[in-house]
Amino acid sequence: MKMSRLMNETVREAPSVTEVKGHELLLRAGFVRQVAAGVFSYLHLGQRALQKLEAIMRQEMDALGGQEIKMPLVHPAALWQASGRWYEIDAELGRLVDRNGRSLTLALSHEETLAELARQEIRSYRQLPQLAYHIQTKWRDDPRPRAGLIRSREFTMLDSYSLDADDAGLAAQYQAHYDAYFRIFARCGLPVLAVEADVGMMGGTQADEFMYLTPIGEDTLLLCDGCGYRANRQVATFRKPETGGDTQAMQFVAELVVGEEKLERVVTAVLAHHSQLNETKLVHLLDAQRLRPTADQATDLWLVDDGVTGWSGQVDKVADIAAAQDGDACTSCGQPLRTVRAVEVANIFKLGTRYSRTMGVTFVDAHGVAQPIVMGSYGIGVTRLLACLAEQHHDAAGLVWPVAIAPYQVHLLALRGGLETAVSLYNDLQQAGIDVLFDDREERPGVKFNDADLIGLPLRLTLSQRSLAAGGVEVKIRGDGETAVVPLNDLLNHVTAWLAEQ
């Protein structure tokens, strides 16, 4: 691609809307443009990088025996009503009505659609197991998009869905995805940590989240250096310390959804004085949809944390409802837990029969008996991954893409006296199958160098009178700044060999 034809203006100053470095650089280098809050266009370089990410994901999913499919962005409300999520999920679900008055939803996720597909296609245990995946746009009307692509409302996900006859089959596919996801992140160049997680709005029985550790993350993790325990704060357990008997009480209205009905119960939570409430634990205990604080109402249910001693008031239930904090003791080994911030880039769920039971997705087993299909769902936030990669791979001058995901592999710069040679080199490189971004613009050297640093392609090739006088092409590695002059007739080999090493 010639830069003279690229609709890709780089900007020198940081746009005022950016708060995190990765977002700033993606905007300045011309990878993305914001269209509305949490909604983005991907310019050519951004789209290329996304395609690289998606190619890696396809390879790894195909290697698991996955079949790529594509499910729609718009779903009939009936599917979501059947699973119950139409009623359970509030304003995050994009709802619309078509010209004939039919209710539709925008794809917040695709469990319902896949379950419906399975209901139509799967009859017998002989057709199981199955693995289908797709890469598709999602809409979640997040109450507060932030940090660019890290938390947007419209985003792209890789979703994989497994269908099995039993829990053992699910466990195998779950483990296969667990391993495959690590391979995907390793190939993309993003360090991640898998942690125990809440199942959240997906439902199901078990979940792990793949976390990119960064101070700009909005999840808090608890890690144990003693035994390796690691969990999202939402589910993290810890040894309750001895307390002096001081307690605190907090009152909530718990909103429950039973079928299409909404119910409310007033709950008072009692905690040790120094504890913090873990609302996720409380929500699960109550089987509630959400909580909102209240005060001075007649309590329907008294919940006391299992770390409380000396509570003499009413008790309806004792359970773990406290949030683990930095320095709390690990449940299994007693070492102090530490907290870190992280961005969730992927998650995997054992859905079990949560969707197949509610939506009537069954198969006939070997004994001729209808059974609910056992499902798993596995997702990677593709656009969020791009944002994390920009966050992870940059320096003061700009982005520094790993070869595997760089929108182009080399950045060819033609300076004074080098244009003619550069043009023929551009053709040679492309014929050799190398992705080249060619800066053929009439700009001063400084502009080209700075843009090249900002865009951050792995190799920079400079052709000029000076380089030719020195013996050929200047080759500069973006990552470590190492430069060398390579003779023209050796360049193709040099570049190919270097790329192959990465």
Added chain:
RNA sequence: CGGGGCAUGGCGCAGUUUGGUAGCGCGCUUCGUUCGGGUCGAAGAGGUCGUCGGUUCAAAUCCGGCUGCCCCGACCA
């Protein structure tokens, strides 16, 4: 949804306190100059000051409604 902030040319900002009809830097166009780290000079183009209404002889500036965007919290892949 609660709290805070912002909205002036493509981008970043000043001007608003104290009302008098819009300015700076970058970018863009043309010419010259320079040519390996965002050269230098000259001449240009480009703005219903988010929007609707009010006050006033006069509103970017004062008042009110609305919209959009950002940040903190709640929430969330």
